[in-house]
Amino acid sequence: MTIVHGGNVYELAAKAGCSPEQILDFSASINPLGPPPGLEEELAGCFGLLQSYPDIHCKGLIEAISKFHDIDPACIAVTNGSTELIYWLPKALAAGLALAVLPAFGEYVKAFELHGTRVEKLFPASGDFFQPGVEQLEASLENERFDTVLLTHPSSPAGSLLNDRVVDWIVEKSTGSGPFLLVDEVFVDFCEQACLKRFVETSDNLALIRSFTKFYGLPGLRIGYLLASPRIARRVREFVPPWSVSTQAQVAGAFCLARQDYRLRTLETIEKQRSRLAWELSAIPGLEVFPGSANFLLVRMAPELGPASSLKWDLFNRCRILIRDCGSFEGLGERYFRVAVRLPEQNDRLIEALKSGFAARG
């Protein structure tokens, strides 16, 4: 099973005969400010440590995560990007029958299926911004005895939060003999107040999937982590191979969590640019923008504008701008695309390119 991802600038640059840096990438939703200032020096400073194996227990990073979230270290497991965690969870939880709320990050269904988990799919309506209601979830659980349920919060690629009733439902279900509730929160750093972390210490079956990739602008370093009940965290830690998380990743993770100024600057930048970008995109005839709480926006195109795949290639060929055509997300159609929220002049280039493209088509 091949999963399509955004951000494949190396492959596209090779095909187009340009360098990856020449591509303005709106397809992967990564903090446009880049990693926190000072990280480069911090990493250079730990060069000497590369002669030893990384700390096998990731002690320093786990302590930093515990302090940052005010959560017991027993509730934390660290992995090589959250994608590694996504592949261990079905095994660690012995998932047999899972309910996946889609659209979602494509690796979940693949990870479940590789483990032999049967996956049933639930598709919330676009009118509900692709988040399920309690009734929909209840109806699914009445039909089948799912042992695992997957949700995304904020959702990806729509960027919408779970409503309060669903949050209460998750908390109620994730105790005792209920199913494991996996909630992908890799984008929740952009709206941390909505995070479900306040429930993990007391909810036996709740597992939150987190990442340093998006908020700290570090897709190349690979740092992900789990916040869950001690029982789940222990099971996951048993599966993660020794030294899976490099020394640089452990040092960088702890460094990032101590950068309060950078965090505030990121939140301010994203909030301001997201509203501006949403406003500019909505002003283009035929584009409908979904309200998002993360650092990206989902857009639906009117049928007369053609499929998002044509738009993607037009923008790439004319302007070396890359957007995420959402045709490969199960549950979305050919009329959806997603764009990251970037810096003001970069967002301007996107808007100009879109306007000139649609104008040329008449």
Ligand SMILES: Cc1ncc(COP(=O)(O)O)c(C=O)c1O
């Ligand atoms: C919703 C979602 N979850 C998880 C991931 C995996 O991120 P990483 O492995 O870099 O932590 C991604 C990556 O695109 C994602 O979009």
